[in-house]
Amino acid sequence: MKVTKLFKMLVLLASFSLSAQTAQEIAKIYCDLDRVPDFNYSLLQLENVEKNGKSETLEIKQYGSGVDNGLKNVAFDFKAPASVKGMRVLQLEKLKKADDRWVYMPKLRQSRRIPMTERTKSFGGTEFTYNDMTIRNEDEDKNEILDSNAKITVGGTTYNCWKMRSDPYKRSEVEYHYRLSWFDKKTYIPVRIEFYDNKDKMIKTYECLKIDMVKGKTGIEYPLRRKNVITNLVTGRKTIATVKEFVFDEPISDGYFSQNWLTTGKAPKGKGKK
Structure with missing residues (x-):
């Protein structure tokens, strides 16, 4: 990790702590801090639980790498169960325009770009959508603080939060009309999000069930959303996501973020540089 990155993170937090924070500032801190590790690897366990209690567990490897403009590239490699094994998803963030996203389907033996119209759909058969698997920039929403002392x-943990309403400027690109979020004042992580339709009916919830402070390879400490759950209030189905393994700030091969990896699942051994 570059010293400048740590310095930027500390300045970002300190600068906003000197005065009352606006909704846009809070959203920006969350977005920026979520991108802080230059590199990250994690093993994710996603458990789909049906309304009748029946469940299925997915295992996914996730690779993340920062780029020079502060954005992040992310690759997902589905390992289990057999119904999704070999599926891969690649997300490349872009500056001031829509991210590039592709999916490789092993049964079809081909990859295709995910159009904007499909990013509201299920991610690998879970209750997470493709939109849920990326960072939403603060300038994509009109943000308003409803309660500064919520x-x-x-x-099982009680948080002191900012309660915020966020209305997307382009509603056609998301699967909800607006959302309410509770941002923890210590970590700036939204510990609960409620999603509403255009009739003010809550259709989906997200909760961060566990936050751990963890250290990367450089010794820098980060807040890790260890366990999360998304619940579909229309169907009663939910997905519980748990981080089983993780490594922060250990360089990852640039090959994971390429069309070759997407179609073959193979990345060169060389490690990326920052």
Whole structure:
């Protein structure tokens, strides 16, 4: 990790702590801090739980790498169960325009670009959508603080929060009309998000059930959303996502973020540089 990156992170937090924070500033801190590790690897376990209690567990390897303009590239490699094994998803963030996203389907033996119209659809058969698997920039929404001293209990922990309403400027690109979020004042992580339709009916919830402070390879400490759950209030189905393994700030091969990896699942051994 570059010293400048750590310095930028500390300045970002300190600069906004000197005065009352606006909704846009809070959203920006969350977006920027979520991109802080130059490199990250994690093993994800996603458990789909049906309304009748029946469940299925997916295992996914995730690779993330920062780029010079502060954006992040992410690759997902589906390992289990057999129904999704070999599926791969590649997301390349772009500056001031829509991200590039592709999916490789092993049964078809071909990859295709995911158009904007399909990014509201299920990610690998889970209750997460493709939109949920990326960072939403603060300038994509009109953000408003509803309560600067809100308290909420999630996963047995009570948080002091900012309660915020976010209305997307381009509603056609998302699967909801607006959302309410509770941002923890210590970590700036939204510990609960409620998604509403155009009739003010809550259709989906997200909760961060566990936050751990963890260290990367450079010794820098980060907040890790260890366990999360998304619940579809229309169908009663939910997906519980748990980070089983992780490594921060250990260089990852640039090959994971290429069309060759997407179609073959193979990346060169060389490690990326920052």
